[in-house]
Amino acid sequence: MxxxxxxxxxxxxxxxxxxxxxxxxxxxxxxxxxxxxxxxxxxxxxxxxxxxxxxxxxxxxxxxxxxxxxxxxxxxxxxxxxxxxESYARDSWRAKLLDKCLVNMLAADMQPASIVEDE
Structure with missing residues (x-):
């Protein structure tokens, strides 16, 4: 290039x-x-x-x-x-890390858990 x-x-x-x-x-x-x-x-x-x-x-x-x-x-x-x-297996390290990050986001931003149901 x-x-x-x-x-x-x-x-x-x-x-x-x-x-x-x-x-x-x-x-x-x-x-x-x-x-x-x-x-x-x-x-x-x-x-x-x-x-x-x-x-x-x-x-x-x-x-x-x-x-x-x-x-x-x-x-x-x-x-x-x-x-x-791709989907991650529920017990994979990547799925666990994403779940932890998601919980932290919900708690830090005081978001309802239902936010993850949206597309």
Whole structure:
């Protein structure tokens, strides 16, 4: 992955398709068609351009992003985090730790026990 203008590492797979403009830190040039796009320090516009103008590259970027998340490199989306959840055995150390933390939260915040029944 390339370095950004501010020295931070560019983590998104989208940067395989764009080149950052060193003179305008919020602009990027599409390496496929040469369009210059405003990215405002996030990648939404860049993904949108790829999806509308270069659908094959967009599909490739999505697959690469999914593969990157599965390898643990990036934080998963909320959907992925809940979709890949697992249940702990009641006597496992993890279940006991979570139960203890939950009781502490209920007591510290003076919450009703019924709060854990909500989704």
């Amino acid at each position: 390339s370095d950004g203008a501010n020295g931070k590492r560019s983590r998104s797979v989208i940067w395989e398709y764009y080149q950052k403009d060193p003179e305008a830190p919020t602009k990027a040039k599409c390496m496929k068609c040469g369009d210059k796009l405003q990215h405002s320090m996030n990648t939404s516009n860049l993904f949108k351009h790829l999806s509308k103008q270069h659908p094959l590259e967009y599909e490739s970027a999505l697959k690469n992003r999914e593969a990157t998340v599965k390898t643990g490199y990036l934080q998963p989306t909320i959907y992925q985090a809940f979709h890949n959840r």
